[in-house]
Amino acid sequence: MYKYVMIFLASVAMTSSGQITLIDPSTRNGGFEDGVTSPWGLVNSVGQNGIFASQGDWYGIVSALANVATARTDSYQNISTSPLGGRSFLLTFDARIGSTGFESVFASIISQNSLGIYVPPLATLLSSPPLTTNAWATYQKLFMFPDVWDGNIIRLDIAFRNPNASVGTTYIGYLDNVRLQQIPEPSSLILLGLGGSFLFSRLARKSRSKALIQQ
Numbered sequence: 647m648y649k650y651v652m653i654f655l656a657s658v659a660m661t662s663s664g665q666i667t668l669i670d671p672s673t674r675n676g677g678f679e680d681g682v683t684s685p686w687g688l689v690n691s692v693g694q695n696g697i698f699a700s701q702g703d704w705y706g707i708v709s710a711l712a713n714v715a716t717a718r719t720d721s722y723q724n725i726s727t728s729p730l731g732g733r734s735f736l737l738t739f740d741a742r743i744g745s746t747g748f749e750s751v752f753a754s755i756i757s758q759n760s761l762g763i764y765v766p767p768l769a770t771l772l773s774s775p776p777l778t779t780n781a782w783a784t785y786q787k788l789f790m791f792p793d794v795w796d797g798n799i800i801r802l803d804i805a806f807r808n809p810n811a812s813v814g815t816t817y818i819g820y821l822d823n824v825r826l827q828q829i830p831e832p833s834s835l836i837l838l839g840l841g842g843s844f845l846f847s848r849l850a851r852k853s854r855s856k857a858l859i860q861q
Contacts, residue, residue, distance in 0.1 A: 666731045666828040669802070671702060674723060676824040678704040687722045689821070700740035700782040700822035708819045710748075712811035717748065719806045719819060727800055727828060733791040734829040735767075739804060740782040744818030747779060748806035751819065755789045757797040765795045777806075782822065802826060 671677025674685055679702045683689040689706045696703040708719040741751045759765050767789040775783040806819035 664732075664830040666727075666830075667825075668725050668727065668735075668828055669723065669824050669826040671823060671825075674725070676826070677702045677822060678706045680704075685723055688719060689721045693820075700742075702822075704822075706821040708806055708821060709816055710806070710808075711816045712808070712813050715809070715811055715813065717808040717811035717815070717817045719748075720803055721805070721821060722801055722803045724799055724801050725826070726798060728798055729791070729796055731828045732830040733767075733793070733795060734831075735789045735800070736786070736827045736829055737789065737802070737825070738784065738786045739824040740784050740822045741777060741804075741806070742782045742820045743777045743779055743806070744820070745779055746815060746817055748777060748808045748817050748819050749810065750807050751777060751785065752805050752807060753785065753787050754803045754805075755800050756803070757791065757795060757800040759794060760796050765791060765797065767791045767795075777819075782820075784823075 667673055669676040671679055675682070678689075678692045681692060681694070681704060683692055683706065686706065688708070690709050691707045692704050693699075693707055694704050699705045706721070708721055710717040710719045735755060737753055737755070739753070754769070755767055757765060757767075768791075770788040770790075771786075772788060773784060773786040775785070777783060804821060804824070806817070808817050811817065
């Protein structure tokens, strides 16, 4: 239940005024509709098929040859931004796998402060369905940097993984419809506050239930 409340609050934050679109299908090639991989790093190629694509006509293709018992890709973008636009970032993307595919997909954001020290954000996974070969799945994750973060560049990574890979096998994944929104401070504080309040109330109800059972 908590996850669904956070998803609802995230959707509210996305529609709030002042939010900044950093990546979407028409911004920084989030939908690969430019027909090229740039500005993505480590996306092997793009495909064009309006029936297969999650949205539009194009999609990104990633692959990894397992030379050990693990196969992994790391597609990324480096994006200029500022804490003045907010310290929270909401990521949504679609993914699926080929017939010889990965087991999972993982997204992260990293950044340094003005002193060159890495500052990790608090990450909340909102949607993480299983990867499949026959349909796209939508993933959503919220990243919230602390007040000490004053950097001006973030790095977004989307990594497909298979920790049980067969050596010599090439694994295929597909990526599409990547959207990254920077959420202004009031909305992110509301999102964090309401989410925390809901979690507190849920824990309180569990405590009361245990007390009644013990009676």
